[in-house]
Structures are given as structure tokens and as C-alpha cells.
Amino acid sequence: MTDVVRRTEAVPLYGDRYQTDPAGLYAEIRETHGPVAPVLLEGDIPAWFVCGYRELHQVTTDAALFARDTRRWNAWETVPDDWPLLPHLVHNPSVMFTEGPEHRRRAGALSDALESVDQFELANQCERIADQMIDRFAGAGEAELMGQYASRIPLSATAMMCGVPESEARILVDDVMGALNSSMANQMAVYGRMQEEMQRLVDRKRALPGVDVPSHLLADPANLGDEEILSDLLVVLLQAHQQTTNWIGNTIGLMLTDERLAVTLSGGRSSVGDALNEVLWHDTPTQNYLGRVATRDTRLGGQRIRAGDLLVLGLAAANADPQVKPEGTAGTAGNRAMMSFGHGEHGCPYPAPELAEIIAKTSVEVLIDRLPDLVLSEELEWRSSVWTRGLVRLPVTFTPTYVP
Known part of the structure; x- marks a missing residue:
């Protein structure tokens, strides 16, 4: 797949649509492209989005083929110095990049x-x-x-x-x-x-x-x-x-x-435990993880991945994969097989x-x-970045309680 084709077909993983309905966008990407899709990160930087549960399991299990050291990435020359996602991808001495x-x-x-x-x-x-x-x-x-x-x-x-x-x-x-x-x-x-x-x-x-x-x-x-x-x-x-x-x-x-x-x-x-578990399935804080880099040419989810290509781990999208979990909340209670904490040796x-x-x-x-x-005293307002999802504010009212 050429860079021209990738950029033409790629779906922006940022912007208004992502901010307002990331889950809907994930489902649309899967329906259009399958379990591995070409996407554009902020600044139109190309990457592969792994949104299938089985494919994500494969990527996170095979650390030799899909490696963590981002210095292998083949698109560094296209990344500006002020790119907002740099902190997630620049190699540092922590355990995360070993x-x-x-x-x-x-x-x-x-x-x-x-x-x-x-x-x-x-x-x-x-x-x-x-x-x-x-x-x-x-x-x-x-x-x-x-x-x-x-x-x-x-x-x-x-x-x-x-x-x-x-x-x-x-x-x-x-x-x-x-x-x-x-x-x-x-x-x-x-x-x-x-x-x-x-x-x-x-x-x-x-x-x-x-x-x-x-x-x-x-x-x-x-x-x-x-x-x-x-x-x-x-x-x-x-x-x-x-x-x-x-x-x-x-x-x-x-x-x-x-x-x-x-x-x-x-x-x-x-029901607190059930609610915590349901959030991990449907509104997991870590939406995506940046990322993995292919160490050689390979195929994944029907796509040709080149050595040095960046893969974004779609944790939230994989949790919603209808191939492994039906729609809705059924089956989440007690089910700990979500990908919210990653998988494999880099989980x-x-x-x-x-x-x-x-x-x-x-x-x-x-x-x-x-x-x-x-x-709740206001409608929930979400902060959705490419890698996390959380509430901007959570204003509430309640009966005042005297504290001695």
C-alpha cells in the first residue's frame, strides 16, 4: 500500500468527530476497513489502527515482530518538533520503551x-x-x-x-x-x-x-x-x-x-465493582496506546504492514469488537477479558x-x-484525546453534611 493510497483512505483519529463520538468512529472504521485500518494522527501523521480484538491480541503477544522501541519508526522525518503526541512516542529510559x-x-x-x-x-x-x-x-x-x-x-x-x-x-x-x-x-x-x-x-x-x-x-x-x-x-x-x-x-x-x-x-x-468493570469495557480511560513499530514487512488483518510502520493499539475499539463481544452491556459483568490494561509483556x-x-x-x-x-448538576462533558477519555468536569449537588 503506497503512502498516497494510505493518506487518501486514512481516517483522521482526531478532530470534532473523534471528540464527540469516538466509539461511533471506531465502529465505522472497523466496518469500512476491517480490524486493521489506515488512520491519520493529529497533524496528518499516518499510522495503522489495530481495532480488532484478535489482531490486537496478536500484536501485543508478538513483541519481536511488533516492537516497543519507537526509534524504529519510519516517519520521524515528517514529525514537527511541536507535535503534541511527541511525549507518547519519543524514546526515553523508562521501562515502557525497553x-x-x-x-x-x-x-x-x-x-x-x-x-x-x-x-x-x-x-x-x-x-x-x-x-x-x-x-x-x-x-x-x-x-x-x-x-x-x-x-x-x-x-x-x-x-x-x-x-x-x-x-x-x-x-x-x-x-x-x-x-x-x-x-x-x-x-x-x-x-x-x-x-x-x-x-x-x-x-x-x-x-x-x-x-x-x-x-x-x-x-x-x-x-x-x-x-x-x-x-x-x-x-x-x-x-x-x-x-x-x-x-x-x-x-x-x-x-x-x-x-x-x-x-x-x-x-x-x-454494584460498584460492576460499574468499574463496565467502564473498562465501554468507556475505558486508556482508549488507545501509542504504539508498536513493525520490525519487518508483514501482513495483519488483511493489510500489508511495512517495516518501521507505526501501529496504534485500539484498546477501546477492540473491547467493542462484535466478533468477540455482542453489542450492549450483556456479558460484561464478571468478564475481565477486556484489553483496557493492554496485554503481553508490555501490558x-x-x-x-x-x-x-x-x-x-x-x-x-x-x-x-x-x-x-x-x-449530577450539569450534563457530562468528555475530554477525548487519541489516548485517553475522561470527564472534563463532574459537578454534583447533595444534602450538606456537617463535619465536626
Whole structure:
């Protein structure tokens, strides 16, 4: 397939249509092109969109053919210096871009460190953090739950998992929160401060180890260097923050707008797990993942893929593939086969999904326990980028509660 044909047939994976109805666009792409489709990323940069469940499983399973090191990409010369998707594709020293034995060494150490987290203690910490957040607005009778609640708990909890003292964690959360809707320059400045904070944290844990993720990484037999530990801690913090935040927000939004789940708000916690699972199937926070690069010419889903071509992993689209899951919500309860956390050796490292679920589930449960008469005060407004989907705002009203 020539570049001219690819650009002629390619579907823009950005713009108004994507912002308003990404799920509809995914279905249209699959119907028109099949499980692998030519698309254009922002700036009309060509790529392949893997939207079939089986094809996505194949790509994520075969890390030798569909590799993670994006320096192989054959279109770098067409990418401008200010391209907004650069942060997702520029190679960096984190575990996200490693391959082969090196990746297994790094990912294994990170998984072992995350597995050391006491999940019961994490749930207790999340409950305490959630209560503290609710105490701040419970008496007002109204709140904007994305900024005042959902976005603050994952970063606070993850910082504590990393052994950041609570006082420093609060400063870190406020710093990151203040940068989210500001300029790129300010966001980069915050990222630089986070790097400095993580370096100080690693230095402290080397001198005085504790029961936390960086201490386990320092002691791991993989013999990780400071740069490796620093970059992987930043990955954990940032990924846990944004994706778990949107998982919480999307779930609360679903429970406030879906009559099937409305009883949960007044009747208890019984359906929270189902709502969290349904969000992963139908409004998963990580919509797409950038990406994989073909290491040689091959065929996938009826398309000819050239060596160096970029593949976008359509996680949300694969979850909706009618070849593996019928339309609607039937079959999602208890079904954990969604692609929302990726798959294969480059998927979300175990047990990160379990830890994220503890944070999200506890956050939603505490909220509905404390404020059972929550009512949405505005229509939901979605923020849909090529890689994530979440709510811009989540304004609610409720009966004010006195906090002593």
C-alpha cells in the first residue's frame, strides 16, 4: 500500500468527530476497513489502527515482530518538533520503551516492587484520603468531583506507596493539579520538579530503606541504576494518576446517569465493582496506546504492514469488537477479558491493575457511603484525546453534611 493510497483512505483519529463520538468512529472504521485500518494522527501523521480484538491480541503477544522501541519508526522525518503526541512516542529510559531481556529485567523488578504493596493497607489509606477530601466540601452541598476528589486520590495514594511523606505528598498533588490545565512550559517545569523529588526520594531510601516501592527497587537483584529507578517511579506516578483518575470519574458519571446503577447510590456498594468493570469495557480511560513499530514487512488483518510502520493499539475499539463481544452491556459483568490494561509483556505490569482497582473502588465506595443522594448538576462533558477519555468536569449537588 503506497503512502498516497494510505493518506487518501486514512481516517483522521482526531478532530470534532473523534471528540464527540469516538466509539461511533471506531465502529465505522472497523466496518469500512476491517480490524486493521489506515488512520491519520493529529497533524496528518499516518499510522495503522489495530481495532480488532484478535489482531490486537496478536500484536501485543508478538513483541519481536511488533516492537516497543519507537526509534524504529519510519516517519520521524515528517514529525514537527511541536507535535503534541511527541511525549507518547519519543524514546526515553523508562521501562515502557525497553525490549527483550532488558524489558523483562526492568518489568520484573517493577512487578515485584508493586507486589510488595500491602493491599489491605492501601485500601485503608485510600479510605482515609477519600474521607479527608470529602470533608473539605461535604458542608457545601455541591462539588466538582473531578478537581476536588477523583483527581487527587490516586496521586496521593501512589505517592504514599512510594514512601513519600504525607506532607510532601500533599505538596506534590497540589503542584501536579495546578499544572494540568496550564501551559506546556509549566507542565514541563512540574515534570522537572517531580524528577528532582524522585531523586531525593531514591537517595533517602538508599540511606534508610522502608517498606515501599523505591526501597524494593533499590534492593532488587536486577541491580537497577538510579536513572532506571527514577524513570520507572515517574511512570508509576503519572500513569496511576491520570488513568485511575479517569476510571473513578467515568464510573461515578456512569452511576449518576444510568438507571440500572442508580440504586447503588442509595442502597450501598453492591454494584460498584460492576460499574468499574463496565467502564473498562465501554468507556475505558486508556482508549488507545501509542504504539508498536513493525520490525519487518508483514501482513495483519488483511493489510500489508511495512517495516518501521507505526501501529496504534485500539484498546477501546477492540473491547467493542462484535466478533468477540455482542453489542450492549450483556456479558460484561464478571468478564475481565477486556484489553483496557493492554496485554503481553508490555501490558500494564502485574499487579498494577489490582492496585488501581483498589484505589478506584475504595474512592467510589466511600463517596456513595458519605453522600448517597448525589445528583449530577450539569450534563457530562468528555475530554477525548487519541489516548485517553475522561470527564472534563463532574459537578454534583447533595444534602450538606456537617463535619465536626
